[in-house]
Amino acid sequence: MDRVVYYHHPQAENFSLKYSSASLSELLSRQEDLDGETKLMEYSFDTPIHVLYEADTEIKVAEDIDYNNEWLSERIAALDREGQVIAFRLVELLEAAVDVRDEDEFRLYKEFEPEKIQQAVDHVSWGTPLPQVAGELMSNLILRHSLPNANHRTGIAMLQFCIESVDPDFEMPRTHVDDTMWRQWVDPYIIDSKRLITVRRNNIRFKQLEELGVDGVERKDGIQIRLSEFDLDMHWREALSAYAGRHEHQCREFAQAVLERAEREDLCDRQGPTKQEFITYLETGLVERDFRELF
Numbered sequence: 001m002d003r004v005v006y007y008h009h010p011q012a013e014n015f016s017l018k019y020s021s022a023s024l025s026e027l028l029s030r031q032e033d034l035d036g037e038t039k040l041m042e043y044s045f046d047t048p049i050h051v052l053y054e055a056d057t058e059i060k061v062a063e064d065i066d067y068n069n070e071w072l073s074e075r076i077a078a079l080d081r082e083g084q085v086i087a088f089r090l091v092e093l094l095e096a097a098v099d100v101r102d103e104d105e106f107r108l109y110k111e112f113e114p115e116k117i118q119q120a121v122d123h124v125s126w127g128t129p130l131p132q133v134a135g136e137l138m139s140n141l142i143l144r145h146s147l148p149n150a151n152h153r154t155g156i157a158m159l160q161f162c163i164e165s166v167d168p169d170f171e172m173p174r175t176h177v178d179d180t181m182w183r184q185w186v187d188p189y190i191i192d193s194k195r196l197i198t199v200r201r202n203n204i205r206f207k208q209l210e211e212l213g214v215d216g217v218e219r220k221d222g223i224q225i226r227l228s229e230f231d232l233d234m235h236w237r238e239a240l241s242a243y244a245g246r247h248e249h250q251c252r253e254f255a256q257a258v259l260e261r262a263e264r265e266d267l268c269d270r271q272g273p274t275k276q277e278f279i280t281y282l283e284t285g286l287v288e289r290d291f292r293e294l295f
Contacts, residue, residue, distance in 0.1 A: 001215040001216040001222060001226060002213045002215055002295040003213060003215045003216075004214070004215060004216045004217065004218050004224065005017070005020070005043055005049075005051055005209060005214055005216075005217055005218070006041075006051075006063060006217070006218055006220075007014070007198060007202075007217045007218060007219045007220070007225075008053075008219060008220040009039050009053040010042065010259075011092070011172075012038075012039060012053070012055075013220040014055055014056050014078055015037070015039050015053035015054060015055050015056070016053060016056055017051055017052075017053055017202070017205055018030075018034070018038070018052050018053060018205070019051070019052040019205070019208075020051045020052070020205070020208050020212060020214075021049065021050055021212075022047060022048070022049050022050070022051065022207075022212060023050070024040075024042075024050050025139075027040060027050050027051075027052045028040075029144050030052060031052055034052075034054055034198075036054055036077075037054070037055040038052055038053060038054050039052075040050065040053075041053065044080070045213065045214075046213075047212075047213060049209075049213075049214070049222060050211045051057070061250065064174060068121070068186045068254065070107075070147055075087075075112065075114050075179075076088075076114045076117075078115065079115065079117065080293050081116050081279070082119065082121055082243070082275055082276075082279045083114070083117050083118040083121055085279050085282050085283055086117050086121060086279070087114045087117050087146075088156075089158075089161075089286070090117065090141075090146065090147060090154055090158070091112075091147075092291055093150070093154040093157050093158075093294070094147050094150055094154060094155075096170050096292045096294065096295060097150040097153055097154070097295050098150075100292050100295045105166050110233040112119055112146065112147060113145075113146045114146060115124075115146075116144035116145065116146040116289040117141070117144065117146050119140075119144055119179065120137070120140035120141045120143070120144045120146070121137075121140075121275065123136070123139050123140045123142060124136045124275070126153075126272065126273065126274050126275045127271060127272060127273070127274050128267060128271070128272055129257075129268070129270070129271065129272060130162075130163065130166055130255070130267055130268065130270045130272040130273075131252055131255040131256045131259065131272075132164060132252055132255075132272060133272025134159045134163055134207060134255040134272065135159070135248065135251040135254060135255035135256075136163040136248055136251065136252065137153075137159060137162050137278075138156060138158060138159040138254070138255070139160055139164075139244075139247050139248040139250070139251035139252075140248075141154070141155045141158055142155040142193060142197070142247070142251070143197065143244055143247060145170065145197075146170050152190050152193060152194075153294075153295060154244030156186075157291070159254075159255055159258065160172045160258075160294070161253075161278075161281065161282060161285075161286065162272065162273060162278060163255075163258070163259070163267065163286065164281065164285065165273045165277055165278050165280075165281035165282075166267065166270055166271075166273055167264075167270075168281075168285060170262065170264060170267070171262060172258070173261040173262050174179065175269060179284050185257070188214035189250065189254045189257075192250060193225055193247060193250060193251075194219065194223050195223060195225050196243050196246055196247045196250065197231070197243075197247065198217070198219060198225060198245065199225060199230045199239075199243060200239055200240060200243035200247070201240075203230075203232045203234060203236060204236050204239075205245075206225075206227055206230070206232050209227065210228075215227065217230070221280045230246060230250045230281040248260075256268060279291055
């Protein structure tokens with residue numbers, strides 16, 4: 001791709017693309033209308049374009065995490081019992097992910113939003129075939145983005161727990177970040193997932209870039225999005241629904257791939273857990289589990 005712009009500002013990754021234009025004066029005017037911090041950047045293509053970035057939130061490091069039981073209980077009090085159980089397990093997974101990496105290298109990009117966990121749980125087709133239940137659970141947790149980081153890794157862990165709730169003897173194929181096998185089969189799913197999520201939230205902005213002659217967008221993690229590969233010409237509400245559907249389909253395929261790589265094709269046609277069966281497993285089946293082994 002020749003003409004690529006950054007989705008996150010290259011010197012300040014908590015600033016994300018807000019507006020773009022060939023007219024600097026237009027963006028200066030928009031800049032005055034925004035309340036938060038902003039940064040302007042010019043791209044010197046054959047026809048120069050300007051991009052306005054806006055701060056999303058202050059980036060913190062993992063050592064700032066202090067999710068004690070009292071704090072967490074207050075945050076999730078409005079959730080029903082199922083949502084509370086999943087919220088506690090997700091926070092434990094996040095803390096395990098931090099523990100296996102240097103705290104000063106683990107970034108927190110947003111606030112914890114436990115109410116989105118309830119939304120994710122309510123959009124799973126519980127009791128349908130196992131790959132569908134596990135894939136939808138993973139997808140909806142990732143799409144709701146309730147944690148400040150590691151939403152993909154914790155989503156994969158929840159997919160694993162979903163399968164284990166049907167067969168506790170299930171052995172998950174290695175998906176560790178430092179494993180060569182990860183890069184060969186898991187990483188492509190995560191990369192495609194991040195592309196879909198980014199397009200889902202920004203189809204209008206990306207359509208404007210495409211009209212300005214931009215070929216692609218690059219995220220802070222180096223993932224590039226070729227704009228011509230995505231249908232951007234739709235209302236933003238339609239994009240949210242359409243790309244959520246594509247993401248769910250991809251995660252169902254991932255669940256199927258997990259079962260096949262584990263040589264457990266016998267589980268592909270098994271009925272997935274009901275919501276209550278899954279919650280019971282999270283409560284009773286993981287009591288002595290060291291979640292650091294998952295990362």
